Structure formats: C-alpha cells, structure tokens
Amino acid sequence: MKKIVTILVFISQTLFAQQHPIAFATKPELKAVFNDLHSNSLLNVSFKRIKDEVDPFLSKNIDVPFPKDAAGGYTHDQHKSNYLLMYNAGLLYQITSEKKYADLVKSIFLKYAALNPTLKNHPQATSSSPGRLFWQALNDANWLVYAGMAFDCIHDYLSVSERKQIADGAFKPLVEYFTKDQKNWFNLIHNHAVWACAGVGIVGIATDNEDYLKMALYGTEKNGKAGFIAQLNGLFSPDGFYHEGPYYTRYALLPFYLFANAIQQVKPSLGIFQYRDKILKKALDVALNQTNLTGEFYSYNDALKDKTYISNEVVVAIDIAWQAYGFDSSYLAIAKAQNRVILNKGGADISKKIIALKNVLTYQYHSAEYTDGEKGDFGGVSVLRNGKYNELASLIFKYTSHGLSHGHYDKLNIQFYDKGNEILQDYGAVRYINIEHKWGGRYLPETNSYAQQTIAHNTITVDETSHYNGKENIAELNHPNKLFGHIGNGSLQVASAFDDKAYSNVKLFRTEYLMKLPGTDKTLLVDIFKTYADSIHQYDLPFNYLGTLMKTNFKYTSCNTSLTTLGAKNGYQHLWKEAFANHVDPFTQFTFLNNKTFYTISSLTDDAVDVFFTRIGANDPNFNLRRDPSYILRSFGKNKTFINAIEVHGNFSPVTEIANNSVASLMSMVKLQDDEDYTAVEINLDDKKLYIIQCNKNFDSSTMHEFSNGQFHAKWNGPYYVEYNQQQLK
Numbered sequence: 001m002k003k004i005v006t007i008l009v010f011i012s013q014t015l016f017a018q019q020h021p022i023a024f025a026t027k028p029e030l031k032a033v034f035n036d037l038h039s040n041s042l043l044n045v046s047f048k049r050i051k052d053e054v055d056p057f058l059s060k061n062i063d064v065p066f067p068k069d070a071a072g073g074y075t076h077d078q079h080k081s082n083y084l085l086m087y088n089a090g091l092l093y094q095i096t097s098e099k100k101y102a103d104l105v106k107s108i109f110l111k112y113a114a115l116n117p118t119l120k121n122h123p124q125a126t127s128s129s130p131g132r133l134f135w136q137a138l139n140d141a142n143w144l145v146y147a148g149m150a151f152d153c154i155h156d157y158l159s160v161s162e163r164k165q166i167a168d169g170a171f172k173p174l175v176e177y178f179t180k181d182q183k184n185w186f187n188l189i190h191n192h193a194v195w196a197c198a199g200v201g202i203v204g205i206a207t208d209n210e211d212y213l214k215m216a217l218y219g220t221e222k223n224g225k226a227g228f229i230a231q232l233n234g235l236f237s238p239d240g241f242y243h244e245g246p247y248y249t250r251y252a253l254l255p256f257y258l259f260a261n262a263i264q265q266v267k268p269s270l271g272i273f274q275y276r277d278k279i280l281k282k283a284l285d286v287a288l289n290q291t292n293l294t295g296e297f298y299s300y301n302d303a304l305k306d307k308t309y310i311s312n313e314v315v316v317a318i319d320i321a322w323q324a325y326g327f328d329s330s331y332l333a334i335a336k337a338q339n340r341v342i343l344n345k346g347g348a349d350i351s352k353k354i355i356a357l358k359n360v361l362t363y364q365y366h367s368a369e370y371t372d373g374e375k376g377d378f379g380g381v382s383v384l385r386n387g388k389y390n391e392l393a394s395l396i397f398k399y400t401s402h403g404l405s406h407g408h409y410d411k412l413n414i415q416f417y418d419k420g421n422e423i424l425q426d427y428g429a430v431r432y433i434n435i436e437h438k439w440g441g442r443y444l445p446e447t448n449s450y451a452q453q454t455i456a457h458n459t460i461t462v463d464e465t466s467h468y469n470g471k472e473n474i475a476e477l478n479h480p481n482k483l484f485g486h487i488g489n490g491s492l493q494v495a496s497a498f499d500d501k502a503y504s505n506v507k508l509f510r511t512e513y514l515m516k517l518p519g520t521d522k523t524l525l526v527d528i529f530k531t532y533a534d535s536i537h538q539y540d541l542p543f544n545y546l547g548t549l550m551k552t553n554f555k556y557t558s559c560n561t562s563l564t565t566l567g568a569k570n571g572y573q574h575l576w577k578e579a580f581a582n583h584v585d586p587f588t589q590f591t592f593l594n595n596k597t598f599y600t601i602s603s604l605t606d607d608a609v610d611v612f613f614t615r616i617g618a619n620d621p622n623f624n625l626r627r628d629p630s631y632i633l634r635s636f637g638k639n640k641t642f643i644n645a646i647e648v649h650g651n652f653s654p655v656t657e658i659a660n661n662s663v664a665s666l667m668s669m670v671k672l673q674d675d676e677d678y679t680a681v682e683i684n685l686d687d688k689k690l691y692i693i694q695c696n697k698n699f700d701s702s703t704m705h706e707f708s709n710g711q712f713h714a715k716w717n718g719p720y721y722v723e724y725n726q727q728q729l730k
Contacts, residue, residue, distance in 0.1 A: 020155035021094055023148060023205045023262045025344045030094040033343050042351035046340045047095070050088045057085060058100055064111035070124040070135045070440025071433070079133050082108055083146040090153030091343055102157040105150050110162075112147070113169025124440060129185040129192065132174060135440060137182055138192045140174055144199025145255060147171070152206035167207040175200050175212060179220045187219045187226035189234035190404055191244060191252040197228045198255035205262050213266075216259070228259060232279055234374050240282025241370035241380065244406045246290035247303030247428075249283060254313035256280060257320045264324065273324040281325050284317050288334060289368055290383065293392055293420035295337065299428035300398055300415065302406035302447065310338045319346040327353075333361040365392060367487045369495070372400040372479065379479035382495035384487070384514040386523060393418045393523045393648065397512050399480035399497035402472065409467040410457035411480050411502045412510040416525065418648055421595045424458050425544050427451045427616075430624055444624045446574065450616065453571030460508060460529060460642075461540045466570045467502035478502075483509075484699045484719040491516045492722055492729040496699075507532040511694055517685070517724055522665070525646040526692060528679055533638045541642050542614075542632040543601055547594035549613070549629075550662070554588055556581040556611065565618045566632075574620060575630065579613040587669060590631055591662075598650040600664035603633055604643040604671060604681070610634040641674050643681050672709050680707060688725045695719040 021027060037044045062082060069075040086105045093101035119132040129137040151166060158166070178186045178196050186196045197216040204212025219226025235243055235252070242249040260280055263272045273280060288309060290298045295308035315338050318331045323346030336354050341347030371380040378401040385394045396415040401407070408426075416424040430446040432438035439445075450456055454466040468475040480499035487493060496511035513526040531539055558579045566575040586607055591600040603609075612632040616625045633642065650661030665686045672680040676696055683690040691714065693707050699719040706715045714721050722729040 018205075018208075018266055020206070021090075021149075021152045022265045023152040023202050024091070024258070025094075026265065027094065029345050030091070030343070032345065033348050034095045036348050036352075040348060040351050040355065042339070042354055043341060043343070043348050046347065046351070047343060049340065050343070051092060054085060054089045054092055054101065054104070057089075058104055062104075062108050062111070064108065064115055066115070067119065067122050067131075067133050068124070070436060070442070071139075072436030072441045073124075076134055076139070076434075076436075079143065080139070082112075083143045083150070086150035087146040087153075090150040093157070094153050095343060099157070102154045105154045106158060106162065109147075109151065109166045109170055113166050116170050116173045119173065126442065129182055132177060135442075137178065137185060138195055141178070141192070141195035141199040141255075144171070144174055144203055145195065145258060148199060148202035148206045149258075151203070155206060163207070167209070171203050171207060175203060179215050183220045186215075187221075189226075189231055191235075191248050193226075194228070194231050194235070194252050195255045197231065198259035201228065201259050202262050205266050217263075228263075229275075232256075232275055236276070236279050236283055237371045237373055237378075237380070238277070238376045239370045240279060240284075240286040241372055241400075242283060242287070243372065243401060244403045245301035245303060245400075246287050246297040247299065247301065247307055248406055249287040249290075250297050250307055250309075250311060250313050253284060253287065253317040256283070257317045261320045261324070278325070281321060284314075284321055285330070286368075286370055288314075288330065288363070289365060290381075290396075292394070292417050292422070293365075293390065298396055298415065298426075299422075300396065300410070300413065300426045301403045301408050302429040302431075302443065302452075303426075304431060304433060305422075305428055309334050314338070315340060316342055319344060319350055322346040322350045329361065330363055332357075333363040336361055337363075362389060365394070367493055369482070369485060369487055379497070380482060382482075382485060382487075382512070384493040384495060384512065386491075386493065386514060386516040390419060391521075392420075393514070395493075395512055395514050395525060397495045397497070397510075399482060399499070401479040402475035404476070405472065407472070407475065408452045408457065409454045409470055409475060409502075410459055411467050411499045412497055412508055412529075413457040413459040414512065414527065415458065416646065418523065418599075419595070419597065421597070422546055423594055423599055424646075425546055425628070426458075427456045427544065427626075427628070438622075438624065446620065446624045450571045450574040450625060455540065455542060455566075455571040455575070456544070458542060458544055459510075460531065461542075461570075462503050462506050462531075462537050464538065464540070464567050464570055464572055465503075470570065480508075483511075484701070486730075488730070490730045491518055494720060494722075496694075496719070505533055505535065506537060509696070511720070513692060513720075513722060515722070515724070515729060517690075518727060518729070519725070523648040524666075524685075524690075526681075526683070526690075527642075527644040527646070528681075528692070528694060529642040529644070530679065530696070531640045536636060536638055539635050539637070539640055539642075540632055541635075541644075542630045543590075543644075544628065544630045545592055545594075545599070545601075546628065547592035547599065550591040550593050550598065552588070552590050554581050554584045554611065556613065563618070566612060566614055574616055574618050574625060575614040576616075576618045577612055578615050578629075581611040583608040584611050588633070589664065589666075591664060593652060596652050596654070597648060598652070598659075598662050598664075600647045600649065600666065601631065602645045602647065602664065602666045602669060604669040605633065605635050606637065606640055606674075607635070641671075641679060643669060643671070643679075645669065645683060672712070673707070678705075678707060680709075682712070689723075690725075691721070691723045693721040 121130040124135040131140040201216025382397040434441040478501035483496040485495040509530040680693040
C-alpha cells in the first residue's frame with residue numbers, strides 16, 4: 001500500500017504536457033518503423049497486412065449503426081470492425097503521413113460523436129453490466145481501448161473544436177456510464193474491469209483528461225482500492241499466476257500491456273513495468289508456459305480450446321514486453337510462430353531478430369509450480385512435464401482458488417497432454433463465441449449445468465454433489481493446500497495437495513507422480529487419490545478421456561437399445577450411460593487409442609467398484625455440448641483409496657497397419673499398506689517392479705522414514721519414496 005500512496009501523490013501533482021501520439025507509440029518511434037519497412041521484411045509484411053485491410057474502406061461511407069444485435073449479429077460485428085479500422089487507419093496515418101487515413105478516422109469518429117450520446121442500455125443486454133454499443137459493457141471497453149489509441153493518432157490532425165466534439169460526444173458518454181452508472185463493475189478486481197480501466201485511461205491520455213487517467217489508475221474514488229494498480233495487485237499471485245486461469249490471462253494481457261505501455265509513455269517515473277517485481281512479465285511468462293505443444297492455452301475454468309499463443313492479444317503482449325524488458329529467447333520462439341508483429345519499436349526489433357535467426361527456435365516448456373492468490377496463499381497449480389519437443393508429456397494438477405466468476409468446481413483436478421494431444425481433458429466452457437445462432441455468442445446455459453460441475457472434471461464427486469454445492473460465493477472463500485512436491489530435471493516429478501472444504505463431511509487428498517522410467521522411453525503417471533469421511537458416501541472418479549476404447553480387463557454391458565442418464569442434477573443429467581459393469585474386481589484396466597498412441601488406465605481400489613462408460617449430450621436439445629466420452633469408477637465407503645496408473649505405450653501406423661506395443665506393460669498393482677501413516681503400492685511392469693510409498697500425515701522433508709514388509713525394505717527422508725527396478729527415482 002505504501003507504493004500506491006506514493007504514486008497517488010505523484011499523479012495528483014502532475015499535469016499533462018505531452019505531444020501526440022503517445023498512447024500507443026510516439027511520432028519518432030512510428031517514423032522509425034516507416035524507415036525500417038524496406039529493410040525489415042516481417043515488419044513490412046505486418047504493415048502491408050494492415051494497409052490491405054484499411055485501404056478498401058478509404059472510399060466507402062462507413063456505417064455506424066444504432067445497436068440492436070447480440071454478439072455475432074450485424075451491428076455488433078460492425079462496431080467491432082469500426083474500432084479496429086479506426087485504430088489501424090490511425091497508425092497508418094502516423095507511419096505514412098498520408099492524410100487520407102486521418103480523414104477516414106475523423107469521419108467515423110464524428111458519427112460516433114453523434115450516436116453515443118443517444119444510447120441507453122443495449123436491447124440484447126442480459127448481464128448486470130449491460131453495454132451501450134454492445135450487449136455487454138466489456139465490449140464497450142474494448143471499443144474505448146482501440147478508439148482511444150485511434151484518437152491519439154489523429155489528435156494533432158484535428159482542429160480544437162473537432163477534438164472537443166469527439167471527446168464530448170464519442171467518449172464522454174461511455175466514460176461517464178462506466179464510472180458512474182456502472183462504477184461497481186468498473187471498480188471490480190476482474191478482467192472486465194481491466195479492460196474498462198484501460199479504456200478510460202487510454203482515452204484520458206489521448207484527450208488530455210487527467211481525471212480519466214486518475215480514475216483508471218486508482219478507481220472512481222481515486223483512493224487506490226480499485227483501478228489498474230489494484231488489479232495488478234489483486235489479480236496476480238507473486239508468481240504471476242492469474243486467478244481466472246491461462247485462457248483469461250491471454251484475454252487480459254492485451255489491456256494490461258496496452259495500458260501499461262501508455263502509462264510508461266506518459267508517466268515513466270511510475271515504473272509500471274517494474275511494478276511488483278515485474279509482475280506483467282511474470283504474467284506473460286506463466287501464461288505461455290501454460291500452453292500445449294500446439295499453442296493452445298490449457299482449458300481449465302471457463303476456457304475455449306481453440307485460443308493459442310498466436311492470438312492477437314499475445315502478439316501485442318510479446319512485442320511490448322520485448323520493448324519493456326529486452327531480449328528473451330522464449331519470446332522470440334513464440335513471435336516466430338506468430339509470424340507477425342505490431343507496428344512499434346518492440347515489433348520492429350523483434351522482427352529483426354527473427355529475420356537474423358540462423359537456427360530454428362522452439363519454445364522451451366518447463367515444469368513449474370505456481371501459487372494462487374494475491375499473497376500466494378490460495379493454493380496453486382503444478383505443471384509437471386517430461387520428455388522434449390514433440391515427445392513432451394504434461395500433467396496439470398489444479399488446486400487453485402475458484403477463479404472468480406469464470407471458475408469451476410474442480411478441486412484437485414488433473415489434465416494430461418501427450419505429444420501435443422489432449423488425453424485427459426477439462427471440458428472448458430460451453431460457448432460459441434460471437435456466433436449469433438448460439439445465444440448471441442454468450443456463454444450457454446450448459447456452462448453452468450455441465451461444464452462447471454465437478455463431474456465434468458477428472459476429480460472425485462461425492463454423492464453426486466459438486467464441490468461447495470456449486471455455490472460460487474462459498475467457493476471463492478476457500479482453496480486446497482499444497483502438501484509437498486518435487487520439480488526437477490530428473491526422472492520423477494511429484495505434486496500433492498489436500499482439500500477439506502469442498503465437502504463439509506469429506507476430505508480429499510491427492511498426489512501425482514509423473515515418471516520417465518529409466519532405461520525406457522515410457523511415460524507413466526501414478527495418481528493416488530484418498531478420501532476421509534466419518535460415514536459412507538458414494539465416490540465417483542471420472543477420467544474424461546479423448547480417444548477410442550480398445551479393450552478392458554472386465555466385462556461390461558452395453559446399453560444398445562435404450563439410454564438413461566447417469567443422474568438428475570449437478571452435471572449428471574447431461575451424461576448418457578452407454579455401458580456399465582457392476583462389482584468389478586478392484587484391479588481394473590481400460591485401454592484407449594488417441595492419435596496413434598495407446599493409453600491404459602490401470603486402477604486399484606479397496607474393494608469391488610462399479611464402472612460406467614458415459615457420453616455427454618443428454619438433456620441438450622440444442623446440441624450445445626460436445627459428445628465426448630468418460631470412464632467413471634464408482635466406489636462406496638468412508639475412507640477410500642484410488643490408485644491409478646496412466647501408461648503411455650506403443651503406437652499404431654495406419655499406413656503399415658501395424659500396432660506396436662498395444663498391450664500395457666503394467667501387469668498388476670498390489671497395495672502393501674494403506675493406513676493413517678503410509679500408503680504403499682507395488683506396481684509390476686513386465687518383469688520389473690515399481691514401488692511408491694507415500695506418507696499420509698508427516699510431510700516434513702527432513703524426517704526419516706522406514707518401510708519393510710518382509711520382501712521389500714526402504715529407508716528415506718521426506719514424504720515419499722519411489723523405486724523402479726531397484727533404483728530410487730529422484
């Protein structure tokens with residue numbers, strides 16, 4: 001708080017005295033971009049892409065329609081196209097000095113100056129923060145960000161009266177709507193408010209309105225409890241992990257970086273890029289490391305799977321970060337994949353580096369543990385990896401806080417990726433963004449009724465009831481706790497966490513062991529999931545796999561002629577029961593094929609289990625949900641232990657029609673001990689043995705432990721011991 005007070009005093013004593021443009025880049029910087037065009041091919045390609053998009057509109061009368069459509073409709077898309085057109089044309093004016101581009105921007109602005117004062121809440125608004133130009137205020141904030149930068153680019157081209165006409169007509173109605181009518185929304189610690197503050201702040205800089213800038217930085221009351229600085233504090237952990245997850249980090253990076261860049265230009269003494277130990281750089285780095293080999297952001301919480309690091313938001317963030325923080329080879333690898341840059345100094349510099357590359361750069365993924373919460377004390381997420389390049393295997397173990405309004409009820413959830421393929425999935429969100437046919441591009445009702453519910457995730461659901469009973473206000477107050485873990489470059493990675501709040505009467509304890517077995521190229525994941533309760537409960541552990549069933553070691557009954565749902569609520573109503581097996585032997589195996597690789601899930605439970613093969617799609621008359629499968633283990637009892645091993649093995653070539661190593665090497669699992677002190681398991685892999693011994697109550701890394709059962713003996717320090725083929729794994 002001391003930093004914030006100091007900044008407040010400085011801002012309050014400072015008046016604007018600036019040359020335009022300054023919100024996105026300065027005139028000398030943009031002239032340097034122009035001078036580099038002929039010698040910098042990637043920069044030139046990026047310039048021509050924008051020019052080719054803008055030039056066809058120079059001779060057209062641009063429509064600025066009265067708003068009526070939800071996302072994906074004509075008026076929505078037209079206003080979005082307009083703000084991008086204004087921004088790009090403004091840049092072209094500054095880079096080329098050709099007045100035709102400034103005239104285009106001015107003509108559109110004058111239409112908005114006439115339209116915006118007449119607007120009330122959008123007719124398609126459905127949220128508590130309705131928009132004026134768009135169905136939600138968030139999109140109006142997007143408009144302000146880009147329109148503010150566009151105005152800044154033509155500021156000196158406009159007459160004094162034209163500046164006032166646009167500032168009062170186009171900007172003032174939206175700024176006042178945000179900061180007065182919607183001030184509670186504007187003052188939130190949330191990605192929507194990041195956009196709102198960035199929009200109001202950039203407009204303030206562009207129109208020389210310091211009051212707007214103060215509200216953007218410190219909230220409508222200008223006391224630092226809200227606004228951009230508060231969001232830098234409240235939305236990120238000290239590691240740079242963003243509460244809502246990597247998909248929404250991607251979305252928030254753009255306003256964070258664009259506004260920070262504008263602040264740096266106009267108030268460099270604030271040191272915004274150094275704030276909180278370079279929190280914006282950390283945020284970008286953490287987001288990039290939470291992507292798949294193919295660039296998609298991990299899909300936990302409300303996420304759409306198609307968003308990758310070639311998205312415009314990441315292009316902007318990388319190029320501004322390059323300018324703010326300097327050379328970073330990881331950024332260079334991503335920028336090479338993006339194959340475009342923004343038209344600023346960072347974009348020009350990074351494109352020169354890419355052109356000069358003599359070797360192909362590949363983004364280097366690494367294992368990491370990230371804390372959640374402003375102080376890093378609200379759980380976290382572990383990203384465990386082994387293998388390199390296209391052979392990379394990644395496990396995401398999620399024990400974070402809820403994730404604000406975009407969070408899911410999935411404590412101790414896991415996802416698994418292999419060779420760039422999603423193997424055990426998190427559904428993400430049910431949304432067809434900006435497709436009008438699907439409820440105006442909004443989040444669909446099935447996001448709440450299925451995708452957010454616990455059964456849609458790879459974690460235990462108790463008594464067919466979601467974590468925290470599906471109550472966001474309760475979930476927001478609680479989080480699991482990490483117990484122990486190991487991140488390194490060896491053959492073993494470990495992460496363990498405990499939750500006693502998701503259910504009032506059941507405690508959950510889960511540990512992940514990701515291994516690359518020595519002497520082999522085999523990836524093996526061992527998952528130990530324990531429950532503690534005083535009474536009998538139903539425990540459902542799903543594996544939401546992607547692939548085709550190959551074989552099982554048990555017989556099951558297919559529901560060939562009649563389908564019923566697995567349950568009536570909390571997501572169960574959306575699951576068709578396609579096959580089942582009752583009272584199956586405690587050791588079960590299920591093999592499936594995903595993109596030419598075989599995967600076997602071997603499970604050991606305390607006693608016989610029921611097994612269900614399900615498919616999403618029940619009670620979905622509008623076909624909003626994907627028809628993905630799930631494999632569910634059901635057990636009844638008080639204290640239960642599920643020991644699961646996920647083995648990656650073999651491959652199938654459709655060209656040669658040969659399947660290699662299609663049978664798992666895991667032959668059996670034997671529980672050696674399972675009590676309040678230890679869980680010990682022997683796993684037989686062909687002719688070799690894997691032993692895992694886990695402490696269940698003493699997690700101190702220096703404590704000495706000893707285990708012996710007559711045939712196997714081990715002595716070690718710390719909360720776990722893993723041995724394969726008579727060699728301790730570390």
